[in-house]
Amino acid sequence: MSAIEYETVIGLEIHVQLATNTKMFCSCGLSFGDPPNTHTCPVCLALPGSLPVVNAEAIHYGLMIGMALGSTLAPRSIFHRKNYFYPDSPKGYQISQYDEPLCLGGQLGDVRIHRVHLEEDAAKLVHSGGSGRLHASDASVVDFNRGGTPLAEIVTEPDLRDATAAAEWLRMLRATLRALGVSDVNMEEGSLRCDANISIRPVGTTELGTKTELKNMNSFRYIERGIRAEVARQTQILRAGGEVEQETLHFDPRTESITSLRSKEEAHDYRYFPEPDLTPVAITDAMLDRARTALPELPGARADRLQRDHGLSADSAHLLAFRTELGDFFEAALSANGDTPAAEPQALANWMANELVSRIGADVDPADTKVAPAALAQLVAMVTAKQVTQGGARQVLDKLVADGGEPGAIVAAEGLGAVGGADELAPIVEAALAANPDVAERLRGGEMKPIGVIVGYVMKETKGRADGGEITRLVRQQLGL
Amino acid sequence: MSDITALTAKQAADAVAKGDLDPTELFEAYRAKAAADDLNAYTWVAGEAPAGDGVRDTPLGGVPLAVKDLFCTEGVPSQAGSRILEGYLPPYTATVVQRLADAGAPLLAKTNQDEFAMGSSNENSAYGPVLNPWDHTRVPGGSSGGSAAAVAGGSAPWALGTDTGGSIRQPAALTGIVGLKPTYGTVSRYGMIAFASSLDQAGPLTRDVTDAALLFRHMVGRDAMDSTSLQHPDAIVLPTAQRLDGITLGVPEDLTGEGIEPGVLARFEETLKTAQELGAKVVRVALPHAEYGLSAYYVIAPAEASSNLARFDGVRYGKRAEADDLLSMYTKTRHDNFGDEVKRRIMLGTYALSSGYYDAYYGRAQRVRTKIAQDFTSAFEQVDFVVTPTAPTVPFELGSKTADPLEMYLNDYFTVPISLAGIPAISIPAGLSEELPVGFQLAGPAFSENRLLDAAFALEQAIGFDATGGRS
Amino acid sequence: MTHLDSRVVIDREQVLHVAKLARLELSEDEVGRMATELSGVLDHIEKIGELSLDDVAPTSHVVAIDNALRPDVVGPCLPREVALSQAPAVQDDGFLVPSPQA
Numbered sequence A: 001m002s003a004i005e006y007e008t009v010i011g012l013e014i015h016v017q018l019a020t021n022t023k024m025f026c027s028c029g030l031s032f033g034d035p036p037n038t039h040t041c042p043v044c045l046a047l048p049g050s051l052p053v054v055n056a057e058a059i060h061y062g063l064m065i066g067m068a069l070g071s072t073l074a075p076r077s078i079f080h081r082k083n084y085f086y087p088d089s090p091k092g093y094q095i096s097q098y099d100e101p102l103c104l105g106g107q108l109g110d111v112r113i114h115r116v117h118l119e120e121d122a123a124k125l126v127h128s129g130g131s132g133r134l135h136a137s138d139a140s141v142v143d144f145n146r147g148g149t150p151l152a153e154i155v156t157e158p159d160l161r162d163a164t165a166a167a168e169w170l171r172m173l174r175a176t177l178r179a180l181g182v183s184d185v186n187m188e189e190g191s192l193r194c195d196a197n198i199s200i201r202p203v204g205t206t207e208l209g210t211k212t213e214l215k216n217m218n219s220f221r222y223i224e225r226g227i228r229a230e231v232a233r234q235t236q237i238l239r240a241g242g243e244v245e246q247e248t249l250h251f252d253p254r255t256e257s258i259t260s261l262r263s264k265e266e267a268h269d270y271r272y273f274p275e276p277d278l279t280p281v282a283i284t285d286a287m288l289d290r291a292r293t294a295l296p297e298l299p300g301a302r303a304d305r306l307q308r309d310h311g312l313s314a315d316s317a318h319l320l321a322f323r324t325e326l327g328d329f330f331e332a333a334l335s336a337n338g339d340t341p342a343a344e345p346q347a348l349a350n351w352m353a354n355e356l357v358s359r360i361g362a363d364v365d366p367a368d369t370k371v372a373p374a375a376l377a378q379l380v381a382m383v384t385a386k387q388v389t390q391g392g393a394r395q396v397l398d399k400l401v402a403d404g405g406e407p408g409a410i411v412a413a414e415g416l417g418a419v420g421g422a423d424e425l426a427p428i429v430e431a432a433l434a435a436n437p438d439v440a441e442r443l444r445g446g447e448m449k450p451i452g453v454i455v456g457y458v459m460k461e462t463k464g465r466a467d468g469g470e471i472t473r474l475v476r477q478q479l480g481l
Numbered sequence B: 001m002s003d004i005t006a007l008t009a010k011q012a013a014d015a016v017a018k019g020d021l022d023p024t025e026l027f028e029a030y031r032a033k034a035a036a037d038d039l040n041a042y043t044w045v046a047g048e049a050p051a052g053d054g055v056r057d058t059p060l061g062g063v064p065l066a067v068k069d070l071f072c073t074e075g076v077p078s079q080a081g082s083r084i085l086e087g088y089l090p091p092y093t094a095t096v097v098q099r100l101a102d103a104g105a106p107l108l109a110k111t112n113q114d115e116f117a118m119g120s121s122n123e124n125s126a127y128g129p130v131l132n133p134w135d136h137t138r139v140p141g142g143s144s145g146g147s148a149a150a151v152a153g154g155s156a157p158w159a160l161g162t163d164t165g166g167s168i169r170q171p172a173a174l175t176g177i178v179g180l181k182p183t184y185g186t187v188s189r190y191g192m193i194a195f196a197s198s199l200d201q202a203g204p205l206t207r208d209v210t211d212a213a214l215l216f217r218h219m220v221g222r223d224a225m226d227s228t229s230l231q232h233p234d235a236i237v238l239p240t241a242q243r244l245d246g247i248t249l250g251v252p253e254d255l256t257g258e259g260i261e262p263g264v265l266a267r268f269e270e271t272l273k274t275a276q277e278l279g280a281k282v283v284r285v286a287l288p289h290a291e292y293g294l295s296a297y298y299v300i301a302p303a304e305a306s307s308n309l310a311r312f313d314g315v316r317y318g319k320r321a322e323a324d325d326l327l328s329m330y331t332k333t334r335h336d337n338f339g340d341e342v343k344r345r346i347m348l349g350t351y352a353l354s355s356g357y358y359d360a361y362y363g364r365a366q367r368v369r370t371k372i373a374q375d376f377t378s379a380f381e382q383v384d385f386v387v388t389p390t391a392p393t394v395p396f397e398l399g400s401k402t403a404d405p406l407e408m409y410l411n412d413y414f415t416v417p418i419s420l421a422g423i424p425a426i427s428i429p430a431g432l433s434e435e436l437p438v439g440f441q442l443a444g445p446a447f448s449e450n451r452l453l454d455a456a457f458a459l460e461q462a463i464g465f466d467a468t469g470g471r472s
Numbered sequence C: 001m002t003h004l005d006s007r008v009v010i011d012r013e014q015v016l017h018v019a020k021l022a023r024l025e026l027s028e029d030e031v032g033r034m035a036t037e038l039s040g041v042l043d044h045i046e047k048i049g050e051l052s053l054d055d056v057a058p059t060s061h062v063v064a065i066d067n068a069l070r071p072d073v074v075g076p077c078l079p080r081e082v083a084l085s086q087a088p089a090v091q092d093d094g095f096l097v098p099s100p101q102a
């Protein structure tokens, strides 16, 4: 009998630090690696008597995110208190949104959005070695600089089916948020943090299995590896006839191991209730207009435009749209000659995807390299015009990446120009046939395979500057085929 | 001038303005009295008078102010009557205290109170009970008991208190002075150590209605630091009314009768007669849900308090009990440094919010609150003010009600529904019973403070209460 | 809600659970006293169980204020020494606490 096959079901919870000037509920400036506890005030230290006041810009960013994700923007939303004791939570509760969030529903790509709400970030708990005051036991030190940083929490529906898709979708979300300019979206620095709710179920069934929550994976690679590891763990448990228990887990990328986190409050009971220190947020037309006019062209829309206006394939359009920096380079190259496209768009897109990216590195912005958009456009145009062969052009691109410069000049200097007309090529083909009578014989016999020998001979003679198609044409002509 | 501390705050401010009174001399006179206080009304008294020059042309003329301990005052101990904040020095000053200082009412002293404003007798202070100036064996009421005793005893010209369920009005009544609980939101809560955020409101405790109006005038105003604060629609004016013609007073049939001492009821009915003599009409009015006030209040206030007091965790300020692990540090710190009543309410509130109970308790209480507010709204369609005794009893003996929390809670029976509705109310002395003060409460619609003060003033003139029994 | 119909009695277990949520250590006799007192108060509170309130909206704010928002303008912060001045224990310019793991 064969083992049951399982299907993975993944939902993501993404915390995004908003790039406002001040914190969510006080006027302290946001901190970027400043000395500990230099960005605090009575409010974010939760001193007795202090009160929170909502940062209007955080609401504005929240609305922009909701619009970008096609969410329903709540005409009225309120904040709740999420009560739990932990040193990173100075008030003993986090001000968050509960049953009346700012944004409901929406969709990005083929993943549905459940909700988007605003809340405040926790402080940083820095583990410190044993301290005099606390005998042998370890101690921690709290730095409240980060405490109160505005967060947007984006929660998806469980629409993802594997680790790769999850990481891919998260990249799409990051590109969208970056285009909005509402966050630095830097996973390593923690301005974009992702938790995954993971469960598996027998293929063909619809009921959701028990889910576990995999916390804070701070890179796309870790997310993929973490989810894989957890899916493997769950599959093993079920195969062994066991049961997955609902818990919060941590993935250690060094050991590839999954460990259970001790929850912040053993008995999980956050005692949510409406925050009495804050009044409702009621979205006005002015607020909506401001958010709408602040929306840039979003990656999804850009992909459609690139396909529509330049006839790009869906894949090329998607790549250029969701890797904003590639899209910008592409459009700059295309418009290098003003209105007349500097190169055939799809060819240019292919050269960027296949040749340029592999040379400069996957995560490098081509704008930061020596290759000028106009130069790449010119090179691609020369290939199309058969002024340089694919092989020659690759060598030119190597040079452009290394030293920059102008393709025409490089082709001339390196003598990489394609050996053009029949008059120049015909004698060489003739010589090639003469030098290989047996091959010529078999070709006459209708056998086409050995033509490679002739092509090779000619390429050797022309140092690879001849065009393969042209050689074949001349061979047929000279043999009267 | 003979005894300058015999002047009301308004009289003193006028004398300063006229140049007949030196504000520094006035401050010193009160400072000396406060320092010599034998009622345990104070937790801190100013060392010396602030530089007197300048205050002469301020509206409050440098008449010093006693401030309830739970208002944060920069560099001055602000302990909210709790052990857990013993010696705590805030780095900032509460908005309302700052506004009054800017208006010319410098800080004279911090007054004793029930711990975190939880109590009706001031017996829940970590710094000892406050004695009633009329009878040192009796309580001054609470939670603003120190402020009330300070003003009634004459060691402070006026004082700041806070009222969550009656904490200004009830002690004012039990010490024979005037206490105003303003419309929720009209006075900033920023810098006021919170008990129950949706109910807490600062207000004046004064010797007469005029002083209450004068102090309140300089307390109101929207504060950008308090999201729930708003601008009072009216400029607060000093009361002048001599008559109550055309005014209708409503006596809630559902409230009166409930365990009121005969002497208290007698003073209440006399005051109604006085009102009628001044031209007022007295009718019965229905507040069908008011009797549920206490129940709703004892869900809502403790629930909010349980969350508001979570910040006292021994990490950033206040007392800490040493322990090797975090959990024991939390639980020991809070066990050792919170008093019994505070623990009781934290437990009650935590329970009411805990999963499975929220709807039955907090959810329901919030709906009852809606009903009570609606009751008052319809009542004010028939009457100008709702009137009750402020408290059902005269000042009771120290220790007589500490055994049974519920009996203590009943003392707020008349004040709590008004707090839940967020409307303004004032308590004025209605006379004595057993030589002890009795209070008369008037409540009006939101933002009706000017009319409320006017009516209270007319009654005050007619009653002519003799407060000397409280003066030490 | 069944527990609203009958007299509420809070038992030791509930008291201990709630005390844990509230981070309150309770001595043995405090647990007992708390159970009796809470039961008494809750029994009084049961009164609100009598009312039918299904069609009634809850009130969390007595004053209707919307959008009390703050402009995103940076204000002054506390000097670190002031921020730390009232802390029971300080180390490495931060607030020292026993390790949550300990």
Ligand SMILES: [Mg+2]
Residues within 6 Å of the ligand: A096, A119, A153
């Ligand atoms: Mg969250």
Ligand SMILES: [Zn+2]
Residues within 6 Å of the ligand: A023, A026, A027, A028, A039, A040, A041, A042, A043, A044, A045, A148
């Ligand atoms: Zn701050």
